[in-house]
Amino acid sequence: MNNPTQSIGKAIKSRLSKIFLxxxxxxxxxxxxxxxxxxxxxxxxxxxxxxxAVYKTGxxxxxxxxxxxxxxxxxxxAAASVVFINGDFKxxxxxxxxxxxxxxxxxFEKAMFVKINGSFDALSGEVTAETREGTKITxxxxxxxxxxTEASIRVGVTGDMELSExxxxxxLKELSAPSGPPALPRTAQEIK
Amino acid sequence: xxxxxxxxxxxxxILSFLGCKNAPVQLTAEPMxxxxxxxxxxxxxESEVPPITGSFGWGFSLLKLPPEFGTTLxxxxxxxxxxxLEEMTVKGLVFDESEPDxxxxxxxxxxxxxxxxxxxxxxxxxxxxxxxxxxxxxHYKHGVLILDVLDRRSGDLLWRGAIMADIDMTxxxxxxxxxCNAAVKALLQHYPRPGTIDQ
Numbered sequence: 001m002n003n004p005t006q007s008i009g010k011a012i013k014s015r016l017s018k019i020f021l022x023x024x025x026x027x028x029x030x031x032x033x034x035x036x037x038x039x040x041x042x043x044x045x046x047x048x049x050x051x052x053a054v055y056k057t058g059x060x061x062x063x064x065x066x067x068x069x070x071x072x073x074x075x076x077x078a079a080a081s082v083v084f085i086n087g088d089f090k091x092x093x094x095x096x097x098x099x100x101x102x103x104x105x106x107x108f109e110k111a112m113f114v115k116i117n118g119s120f121d122a123l124s125g126e127v128t129a130e131t132r133e134g135t136k137i138t139x140x141x142x143x144x145x146x147x148x149t150e151a152s153i154r155v156g157v158t159g160d161m162e163l164s165e166x167x168x169x170x171x172l173k174e175l176s177a178p179s180g181p182p183a184l185p186r187t188a189q190e191i192k
Numbered sequence: 193x194x195x196x197x198x199x200x201x202x203x204x205x206i207l208s209f210l211g212c213k214n215a216p217v218q219l220t221a222e223p224m225x226x227x228x229x230x231x232x233x234x235x236x237x238e239s240e241v242p243p244i245t246g247s248f249g250w251g252f253s254l255l256k257l258p259p260e261f262g263t264t265l266x267x268x269x270x271x272x273x274x275x276x277l278e279e280m281t282v283k284g285l286v287f288d289e290s291e292p293d294x295x296x297x298x299x300x301x302x303x304x305x306x307x308x309x310x311x312x313x314x315x316x317x318x319x320x321x322x323x324x325x326x327x328x329x330x331h332y333k334h335g336v337l338i339l340d341v342l343d344r345r346s347g348d349l350l351w352r353g354a355i356m357a358d359i360d361m362t363x364x365x366x367x368x369x370x371x372c373n374a375a376v377k378a379l380l381q382h383y384p385r386p387g388t389i390d391q
Contacts, residue, residue, distance in 0.1 A: 081255070
């Protein structure tokens with residue numbers, strides 16, 4: 001005959017086994033590898049984007065320490081940021097509008113573009129020209145601050161990154177000439 | 193009882209393996225040609241699954257490359273466009289420059305950094321970036337490539353992937369396309385959602 005205490009023990013052991021197995025089965029069915037999911041999704045709170053899940057790996061990930069220095073050129077030849085969007089080649093040049101405008105004008109003349117026109121004031125400027133084949137080039141300038149001018153170059157109707165970059169390099173070359181940027185005209189009318 | 197236990201344990205083990213197969217996986221950054229210490233950062237809009245059907249076109253290209261990088265901006269642009277075109281086409285999207293459903297933008301900095309303000313500034317009026325409210329001031333460090341996928345009509349940023357690494361500046365020209373392809377593939381393998389694609 002079985003001891004009643006042993007029978008109760010066996011019954012409890014059996015039920016615990018069932019509960020464990022059912023729990024394991026439920027976790028498997030409902031969560032799959034739930035531990036992995038939690039590990040990945042847990043990074044969301046770290047960055048704190050509203051409405052975005054963030055996943056990351058490695059050590060050189062984004063950091064919240066300071067700013068990257070913005071998109072401003074710190075000198076001729078530095079890694080200026082260039083944005084090409086909707087056919088416009090947008091960048092920045094060191095110096096005031098007048099300096100950049102003059103450098104661009106000289107660069108256009110040296111490149112033997114034709115129909116060179118334009119004007120400037122302290123806040124903005126524009127130079128237009130055409131290549132020998134009749135492709136229109138438009139350079140728009142806007143003062144960013146005393147040391148920086150924002151520029152937008154467009155070549156042709158839809159834009160051309162390669163030709164825009166060539167023009168950008170021609171302007172940079174004038175700005176970084178050993179003799180310094182070209183001399184400023186006294187007025188915009190003077191060079192017309 | 194013994195048989196029941198054995199069967200239940202067997203079923204549990206089988207289902208565990210099946211569960212793992214479909215579960216999200218940790219991001220990994222495999223070794224890539226010309227890139228050292230790569231790390232990944234993927235951001236996905238939670239309320240909307242980025243589509244893998246329809247069309248895509250180019251958004252902006254933001255380039256910050258130092259002169260010692262030894263290449264033209266347009267060459268880098270062409271390499272990246274080629275790599276992105278291939279990866280997105282493989283996923284089932286069709287390239288359409290005129291009126292695409294999705295816009296694919298990218299930013300690249302060789303050995304430098306990119307601040308999220310620069311990305312927002314590059315978009316200009318294309319999107320209202322106010323929905324991207326961030327609690328901290330972020331910038332992407334090291335040599336970085338950032339890919340953005342936007343819904344062109346709504347202007348919503350659906351997916352952003354960034355890969356950061358030390359860039360080998362001495363890599364021969366003929367291997368630079370392979371490096372671009374590897375970096376773009378490493379990012380876009382996590383599109384539309386990390387771990388939810390076939391590996």
